[in-house]
Amino acid sequence: MEGLTKAYPGVVANSDVSFTLKAGEVHALLGENGAGKSTMVKMIYGLVKPDSGRMIWKGAPYAPAEPRAARASGVAMVFQHFSLFEALNVAENVALGMENPPPMGELAARIKAVSEEYGLPLDPSRMVGDLSAGERQRVEIIRCLLQDPKLLIMDEPTSVLTPQEVEILFKTLRQLSAEGTAILYISHKLEEIRTLCDEATILRRGKVVGTCTPRERTAREMAEMMVGAVLTPPERAPRKDWGDTAPALSVKGLSVASPIPFGTALKAVGFDVARGEVLGIAGVAGNGQDELLLALSGEIRSEPGMVTAAGVPVGTLGPAARRRIGFVMAPEDRLGHAAAPDMSLVENAFLTGAIRKGLTRRGFIDWAATRDFAEAVIRDYDVRTPSSGAAARSLSGGNLQKFVIGRELSQAPEVIVINQPTWGVDAAAAASIRQAILDRAAAGAAVVVISQDLDELLEVSDSFAVLNEGRLTVPRPVKGLTIDEIGLMMGGAHGMEVAHHG
């Protein structure tokens, strides 16, 4: 790669980027959200054309006009958002990504053979819609492997995987690189890059800002190169005693059926959160996290006394009524649940901010105030967007997350419920989101953080509990909690490990 430049209207995604990649090397492309990593690899894969610069592939000029040409030269790519078809089965999905697929029967046999060779068991006749995130990724990887690639591009492959699945993936990637396949690995998870990659190129705002050998650097050093500033761990103000008689949020014997198909019902969940306290709830996805958020936000109603706020039963109130008394919620699913994808940021700001920020006047929307609110969120939380009129869908995942969290936290809340606060967000933004949560807690809000990232929970929480198959363990103070004890609390929770996430 030499001096590649790609400009989009309004932004230069890549400017004069150069790096080289040797056979069998695992090369990391590192950068924050919007640093231009994805654009870079799309150029290599032929999805977008560079405006200037050239690529050289095995000594010859390389300029793929379309993905087909890239595949023909031995470049394969595993996408960040899976490029799979849910209603088709595994073999059909694989066939779609190949140039000259063999007949289905033969292909199924080859899928089986390759999947076993690389320790990625997969049944070719299953529907992709029924597979877990990890299994789906296997489909993508096997699709690539069947074409015997010389260069494998992986765009943030681990963001949706459980720690065990990450382990399996890394084993596969090491095996591949030992066989001489070059791997271009895009991520902002620094610990992963340190364990896996040989070399790293660091991008910031579309430019190469440095290269390094990840094994010889600490995660902090790389993060600082990536962000271009010194990172500070979140600061915690000392807890204050607010002298309340009843906890700000109390949940007792909460049992509700799940409205989600194949969801997990909540079984007698109970906890108290006082003002200024942060309760961290851990657990592998699908153990009732979504249902707990719905029950707390009012989207699922329960018996009145199951949820009480400052001693007042609120179990039967809907979301709007709960917002009125000071609840704010940020669900995990950003597009569709936390934000309306095709509406602008201003409109999205209105949707949850209308009640607490008083954005209506005599039943009409006060657009000026709404715009001010949206712009304040964009400014305070460093949301990168062309304007507050941009559609929510057009923002990158991390930027939208910053906007959603910022919108909720700016409403002077009494009770905050957040599911996966930093999912898909880069290190610097994650740190600022965590800091914002702690600041809110210090200002007197009761906070419930549901997350799969143990390090994050241990960093922000005062007390810690684990949700497992719809049951919540008794919350315990984080201070003095050892890893072994956490392991015991996780109990049946199929082994989440610490220190996997950077």
Added chain:
Amino acid sequence: MDFGGINPVVLIASLMVAAVPIMLAALGELVVEKSGVLNLGVEGMMIMGAICGFMAAVHTGSPFLGFIGGAAGGAVLSLVFAVLTQGLLANQVATGLALTLFGLGLSSLMGQGYNGIKPPLTGAVPFGPLRDIPVLGRILFSHDWVVYFSIAATALVWWVLKATRLGLVIRAVGENHDAAHALGYKVQRVRLGCILFGGAMAGMGGAYISLARVPQWTDGITAGAGWIALAIVVFSSWKPWRILIGAYLFGGISQLQLSLQASGSKIPVGYLSMAPYLITILVLVIMSSGRAKASLKAPAALGQNFHASR
């Protein structure tokens, strides 16, 4: 062997004929919807096919060329839809409805002067002695070629969608156009092809009404057959063989009500003639309610426009 003045053998034979227009149109629409496009203009394309086919047959004297003309007429109208929705990214529902209105009006204009003319007849396929087999001969071997063509087309559509690369790509585009694009497939080109196929099939179905089933030209001759075809696609949950069953079912009901009217049934005519439409509504309500909905399996990208912005 009559039941209340209705001969079941004749009823079955004639329902196979009655089902042909909606079956052809529904097969075409099935392929269109499988590629993720919702074209509500079936009625308009059918009636354009009816008039174009009628004109072609009258001028050339060949019923076969009439059907070709009908297919061409439907395809040309569907091209308008394709340009608007795929090229200019217009809303598919609105464009489809407009297409129907446009087709009805344009066909009426083109049909001026063709009222009361007899088109050349489409004869039955000569099966010789096979035709004289009792019962079976009348049901299976007494039809014109289009009836057999419609059954063959069902088999062909089923096979292409299930077993060929082309079918796989069509289904992929209809399921997730972003992923298909990321893999390097030409989403708009695939959809354009499917829309043209759907138009041609609807046009042929329309031509069958004006050339064989009625056979003459009057304004609004398709009388809602296009809407029934659309309903059948949903009823069949996007499976070609179920289109055949659905079309025969609806063909049977509309044929039965005609026979009942003819045999002087005591039920008022109005109720009989609305029966097919009532049953269409009923089927759709039952199928889209509750648990049955999950098994409908509509193509995930149905009705969504695609633009390769990123």
